[in-house]
Amino acid sequence: MSTQTLPEVDTRPEGTDTTDDDAPKMFHYVKKNKIAESAVMGTHVVALCGEVFPVTKSPKPGSPVCPDCKKIYEGLRPGGDD
Secondary structure (H helix, E strand, O other), X not given: OOOOOOOOOOEEEEEEEEOOOOOEEEEEEEEHHHHHHXXXXXXXXXXXXOOEEEOOXXXXXXXXXXXXXXXXXXXXXXXXXX
16 A cells, blocks of 8 residues: 655545545545635635635545636646645
């Protein structure tokens, strides 16, 4: 088993597209500073792919990631300036 370290960027995967058992089908990348606010206040976040949803679950290692978010995330410059 290998561990992948992501570059320091101001985004983190968060879940959406829930299934019947309330587990997200895939996770999206969103701005880190919006995650806690969404989890506590119930506000919606905007993923890199444009999906809008409230944060309800945190990803576990190996969780599926939205392919569009992943592609955008991999194209970002390290540092998370924006």
